[in-house]
Amino acid sequence: MTRTQRTTLEQGEPRLEDAAARFLHGFVALLPLWIGAIPVGIAYAVAARAAGLGPVQTQLMSLTVFSAAAQVSAVSLLAGGTGWPLLVGTAIALNAQALLLGLATARQTRPALPARLPAAWFLTDGAYAVTAAGRRFTLAGLLGAGVSMYLAWNGGTALGLAAGHAIPSSRRLGIDFVAPLTFLAVLVPLVRTRAAVCAAVVAGVAALLLVRLTPGGVAVLGAGLAGSVAGACWLRRDARDRVGSGAGAKAEPGGSA
Amino acid sequence: MIGIILAMAAAVYALRLSGFLLADASLPRGSEQALQFVPVATLTALIVASLAGRPDESAPRLLAVAVAAIAARRSGMAWLCILCGMAAYWLLRRL
Numbered sequence: 066m067t068r069t070q071r072t073t074l075e076q077g078e079p080r081l082e083d084a085a086a087r088f089l090h091g092f093v094a095l096l097p098l099w100i101g102a103i104p105v106g107i108a109y110a111v112a113a114r115a116a117g118l119g120p121v122q123t124q125l126m127s128l129t130v131f132s133a134a135a136q137v138s139a140v141s142l143l144a145g146g147t148g149w150p151l152l153v154g155t156a157i158a159l160n161a162q163a164l165l166l167g168l169a170t171a172r173q174t175r176p177a178l179p180a181r182l183p184a185a186w187f188l189t190d191g192a193y194a195v196t197a198a199g200r201r202f203t204l205a206g207l208l209g210a211g212v213s214m215y216l217a218w219n220g221g222t223a224l225g226l227a228a229g230h231a232i233p234s235s236r237r238l239g240i241d242f243v244a245p246l247t248f249l250a251v252l253v254p255l256v257r258t259r260a261a262v263c264a265a266v267v268a269g270v271a272a273l274l275l276v277r278l279t280p281g282g283v284a285v286l287g288a289g290l291a292g293s294v295a296g297a298c299w300l301r302r303d304a305r306d307r308v309g310s311g312a313g314a315k316a317e318p319g320g321s322a
Numbered sequence: 323m324i325g326i327i328l329a330m331a332a333a334v335y336a337l338r339l340s341g342f343l344l345a346d347a348s349l350p351r352g353s354e355q356a357l358q359f360v361p362v363a364t365l366t367a368l369i370v371a372s373l374a375g376r377p378d379e380s381a382p383r384l385l386a387v388a389v390a391a392i393a394a395r396r397s398g399m400a401w402l403c404i405l406c407g408m409a410a411y412w413l414l415r416r417l
Contacts, residue, residue: 097404122323129331139330149326156330160337162364167341169360176342185339190368197361198400239411242383245372246390246407250400252365253391261362268363272370281375285367292363297355 084205091209094195099217101243102191105133106221109140111229116144120226127222131215132189134159134281161282165289166193174204187211191247198251260299268292382414 106127113123118140126136135156142152167188176184184204192210196202256265271291275284349357373383390407397403 097401118323122327125324126327126330129327130334131331132334135330135334149329152326153329153333157333157337160334162368163334163338164341164344165360165364167338168345169341169357169364171342171345172357181339181342185342186335188338194365195400239379239415241372241376242386242408242411243404245369245383245387246404247400248365248368248372249387249390249407250394250403252362252369253394253403254398255362255365261359264359264363265366268366269370272367273374276371276374281371285364285371288367288370289360289364292366293356293359296359296363297352300355301352 084203087201087203087205088209088212090199091192091196091203091206091211092213093209094199094206095192095210095213095217098191098195098214098243098247101240102133102214102217103221103224104238104240105137106218107225107229109133109137110222110225112137112140112144114226114229116140118143123226124219124222127219130156131186131218132156132160133218155280157282158280159282161286162190162289163188163282165286165293166190169193170202170204170207173202174207176204180204184208184211187215189214191244194248194251197255260296260303263299264292264296266292267295379415382411382417385414386411 109127110123113126113136114120118126126139130136130139138155138159139152142155167185170184170188170193171181184207187208188211192207192214195210196207199206252265256262268288268291272284272288275287278284279287369387373380373387376383386407389410390403393406394400394403
């Protein structure tokens with residue numbers, strides 16, 4: 066897309082073919098994460114069958130819950146005979162960071178209400194990360210990445226149902242390491258200012274402490290909040306110092322996507 | 323069982339939607355500044371939580387993350403960061 070095209074788009078109504086191009090761009094951008102999602106989908110399906118779920122139930126969970134962390138933990142809890150309140154609670158706790166991702170997405174794209182419903186359905190860490198890594202953060206791009214992950218996750222589940230026992234364990238190969246590397250690829254270009262470094266350091270230390278105490282999503286949510294507040298405090302202190310020394314109190318640009 | 327699955331699905335969807343709906347609410351002063359750091363802080367937390375989830379492999383993973391971070395900083399390309407990170411990880415694991 067050329068610069069002039071983008072300018073006219075920002076002024077006028079977004080065109081359909083442009084949204085389609087962004088959707089496709091998001092879809093393709095998420096493809097590297099397929100090599101992580103498909104093996105985990107297979108492993109989930111195998112574990113679900115072993116825990117006593119039928120094939121329809123196993124696939125239905127991937128189609129509706131669409132969260133690797135929640136599903137894998139639910140299956141291991143089911144195998145231990147846990148009741149439904151704890152299963153639902155764990156699903157919430159493991160996805161608590163989705164609140165922040167949704168908030169950040171809506172603030173950046175300002176979507177109309179009907180557009181938020183499907184966008185929220187497909188919102189995952191991976192889709193958010195690859196969209197944030199792109200040149201522009203758009204809702205169409207996020208949807209494309211989300212649908213891409215949805216296909217990989219459900220395809221992996223179906224593969225696991227069909228031939229799970231015949232496929233070697235992905236945990237031994239360490240394929241799951243692709244996910245944090247993807248997050249890192251997005252993170253590094255965002256950390257450009259001291260305030261952003263402060264936010265990252267505080268979030269990292271907080272996450273390290275919190276993962277020992279709480280389920281994954283709650284730890285990430287808590288650490289995300291702590292880091293964001295720390296970054297804002299740094300900005301405010303910086304601005305105050307500059308006013309005090311007589312220089313212009315121009316706020317340091319933050320590390321937003 | 324189907325009921326439990328649908329209850330989990332509803333809970334996760336509500337969570338994913340809540341951020342989108344909260345964005346319209348008037349947030350307390352100062353939170354706008356904090357919001358711009360949400361991506362940085364959340365991504366860092368996700369990486370740390372993922373590394374902490376595999377204490378059996380913390381040394382090769384930490385070193386590989388360092389290699390990948392340097393690759394990302396030098397090249398600015400996401401795929402090179404992932405490729406270098408995975409290559410370093412597999413290499414270090416064999417040592």
